[in-house]
Each structure stands twice: as C-alpha cells, then as structure tokens.
Amino acid sequence: MFPTYKAVKLLKVIAVEHGHTEPWVVLCEGENKLEAFVVKIFTEEHLLEKPRVHGEFCGTWMAGEFDLLTPEVAWIEMDQDFILSLSPELEQKLDFHDDRLKFGSKVLPQFQHFPTGFNNSQFVKYLPVDRLFAFDNFIRNADRGSHKPNLLLTPEEDAFLIDHEYALEIDSSTISDIQNFILPGRFSSTHIAYPVLVSGSANQKQHYFEEFEIYLRSLNLKVLGRVLGEVGNQGYQAELGMIMDYFKFIQSNPTIFVNLLKRQIL
Structure with missing residues (x-):
C-alpha cells in the first residue's frame, strides 16, 4: 500500500524540545526523483513501549478517511551505504541488526x-x-x-x-x-x-x-x-x-x- 524510498543522504537531525524521539530529515530516492522525508528512528525500547510504527501508518491512513490532511508517507530503506555515510555518533543511534524499513513522512515545501x-x-x-x-x-x-x-x-x-x-x-x-x-x-x-x-x-x-x-x-x-x-x-x-x-x-x-x-x- 505504501511506497518504498531509498535513503541517500542525511540532511539534518531535528532537535525536538517536547518530542519523544529526534527525527532525521533524509534525502530519499524513489520514483526517479529525490525528495526529503522526516524519518523516525525508533529504538527497540521505544517499540516495546508502544506500537509506534503501526500508529504512524494507521494515523496517516485514517486521517485521509476522515478528510483530514497529512503529508505523504512511505517506507524508508537505510542500506549499508547510507549507514556508512553517517558520523560515528549517529551510527550508534542505529541498530545494525535492525534492517527493517523505517517510517518516513514527506517534508512539506512551506509550513x-x-x-x-x-x-x-x-x-x-x-x-x-x-x-x-x-x-x-x-x-x-x-x-x-x-x-x-x-x-x-x-x-x-x-x-x-x-x-x-x-x-x-x-x-x-x-x-x-x-x-x-x-x-x-x-x-x-x-x-x-x-x-x-x-x-x-x-x-x-x-x-x-x-x-x-x-x-x-x-x-x-x-x-x-x-x-x-x-x-x-x-x-x-x-x-x-x-x-x-x-x-x-x-x-x-x-x-x-x-x-x-x-x-x-x-
């Protein structure tokens, strides 16, 4: 149901004052073009607390069914080439044994x-x-x-x-x-x-x-x-x-x- 985009380059890490996680803004490749996505980097501890990835995709799909707007979402693939391009500090935030696709939300042009x-x-x-x-x-x-x-x-x-x-x-x-x-x-x-x-x-x-x-x-x-x-x-x-x-x-x-x-x- 949801497309898959390949992570190409990390643009920035969002410092969120009241947030639960620090999302990454990642340049991703899909459908023959590059687009920026906000990607959630959940630890296993995060995922044990709540079904966060289910919540993200469910919330997005459900919002559309109630005629409420959300940015486009996709699965984001972070392969070894992308991981090796990260700084050592950010590499540590990723579990190398967790090769699951990540949730990503497309960056709006103006907001x-x-x-x-x-x-x-x-x-x-x-x-x-x-x-x-x-x-x-x-x-x-x-x-x-x-x-x-x-x-x-x-x-x-x-x-x-x-x-x-x-x-x-x-x-x-x-x-x-x-x-x-x-x-x-x-x-x-x-x-x-x-x-x-x-x-x-x-x-x-x-x-x-x-x-x-x-x-x-x-x-x-x-x-x-x-x-x-x-x-x-x-x-x-x-x-x-x-x-x-x-x-x-x-x-x-x-x-x-x-x-x-x-x-x-x-």
Missing part, C-alpha cells in the same frame, strides 16, 4: 508549526476542530496538546496532521471504559481543540461530531486491517486482534462514542 495564542476563529479557519478532536480520540492519540500540537500550517490555510506514534493506546480495558463513559483527560481536556469546543454555543455543541459519525459509519475496516498487516509484515509487533476489536466496537456503536465525546465538552 509553520501551529503557533501558541491562536484564537478560536483562526483555528477553525484551518480545519474542523470537532472532527479533529473526535479523530484523535478515535485513534486513541493523546499527543496533540497545547505543548505539542503536531499540526503544520501552510500558506494555503491548510492544516496537516503529523506524528501519530502515540496513537493506538488501546488495551484490554479500553472498550469497557468507553461503555462506562470513561475518557482520561489526556485524550480530552488537554487536546488542542478542547478550549474551542467547550466555548461553543449550545446550538454548535448539539451538532458537533455529526460529520465525524458519517465518516465513521462508512469507514472500511478491512483496509485498515491491510494497513496494520503491512506494518506487521515488516517485522513490527502489535496486538492487532485487540486493536481491530476496538475499532469494530466503535464503528458498531457510534452513538455511544459520540455521546462520550459530547459529555467532555458540555
């Missing part, structure tokens, strides 16, 4: 990171905030708060969602929590869209999440299964059965999920 101090009218100009809030809760992504919005804004007034490595925070109690209308604050009150939604009028709140529910009902979970399966075929591990059971439950019970979201912003 700025979502700025602090955006007022509500400016925010809603870029994207539907209720759908963004519902989307992140649906994919169980607690990593779009005011300290790290993970939104890139373009001169065309588009907003691109990035960094879904913390998505898929799903365990054996997730479904029962939702049935009992339990939603931790890391998914709700700390979300970047929360202040906008809370400040909406009673009439606005009545219609929040209607579009999201339409997209949810039409979501093809068989394709999601193929996305997760492709990541698994590259050697990355995740509890795929539990993840798919969660998404099937939400799609089969959209009213429960939407009511849970509405309770958060009353």
Whole structure:
C-alpha cells in the first residue's frame, strides 16, 4: 500500500524540545526523483513501549478517511551505504541488526508549526476542530496538546496532521471504559481543540461530531486491517486482534462514542 524510498543522504537531525524521539530529515530516492522525508528512528525500547510504527501508518491512513490532511508517507530503506555515510555518533543511534524499513513522512515545501495564542476563529479557519478532536480520540492519540500540537500550517490555510506514534493506546480495558463513559483527560481536556469546543454555543455543541459519525459509519475496516498487516509484515509487533476489536466496537456503536465525546465538552 505504501511506497518504498531509498535513503541517500542525511540532511539534518531535528532537535525536538517536547518530542519523544529526534527525527532525521533524509534525502530519499524513489520514483526517479529525490525528495526529503522526516524519518523516525525508533529504538527497540521505544517499540516495546508502544506500537509506534503501526500508529504512524494507521494515523496517516485514517486521517485521509476522515478528510483530514497529512503529508505523504512511505517506507524508508537505510542500506549499508547510507549507514556508512553517517558520523560515528549517529551510527550508534542505529541498530545494525535492525534492517527493517523505517517510517518516513514527506517534508512539506512551506509550513509553520501551529503557533501558541491562536484564537478560536483562526483555528477553525484551518480545519474542523470537532472532527479533529473526535479523530484523535478515535485513534486513541493523546499527543496533540497545547505543548505539542503536531499540526503544520501552510500558506494555503491548510492544516496537516503529523506524528501519530502515540496513537493506538488501546488495551484490554479500553472498550469497557468507553461503555462506562470513561475518557482520561489526556485524550480530552488537554487536546488542542478542547478550549474551542467547550466555548461553543449550545446550538454548535448539539451538532458537533455529526460529520465525524458519517465518516465513521462508512469507514472500511478491512483496509485498515491491510494497513496494520503491512506494518506487521515488516517485522513490527502489535496486538492487532485487540486493536481491530476496538475499532469494530466503535464503528458498531457510534452513538455511544459520540455521546462520550459530547459529555467532555458540555
């Protein structure tokens, strides 16, 4: 489903103040041209904590299904020629025994990171905030708060969602929590869209999440299964059965999920 690009040259390492990893900007070759990609370099410790690569690809594919924008993504191959071109310090950040393809996200030609101090009218100009809030809760992504919005804004007034490595925070109690209308604050009150939604009028709140529910009902979970399966075929591990059971439950019970979201912003 996703193309594979070959890493050619490291351009820079991104120092992220609030990030969980330090991504690399890498010039990559694919489809007869060179393009820059942001590549995630996860350690085995990172991958044992969360299914980060599954989250990245799942978040990207799912965003498109809810009419939200993300940069193009691809698998990035780092062969021995590329590794030998790195400085000794950076070589140490790569596990030579880990020859799995890496997740890469294409660098946008022009963008700025979502700025602090955006007022509500400016925010809603870029994207539907209720759908963004519902989307992140649906994919169980607690990593779009005011300290790290993970939104890139373009001169065309588009907003691109990035960094879904913390998505898929799903365990054996997730479904029962939702049935009992339990939603931790890391998914709700700390979300970047929360202040906008809370400040909406009673009439606005009545219609929040209607579009999201339409997209949810039409979501093809068989394709999601193929996305997760492709990541698994590259050697990355995740509890795929539990993840798919969660998404099937939400799609089969959209009213429960939407009511849970509405309770958060009353």
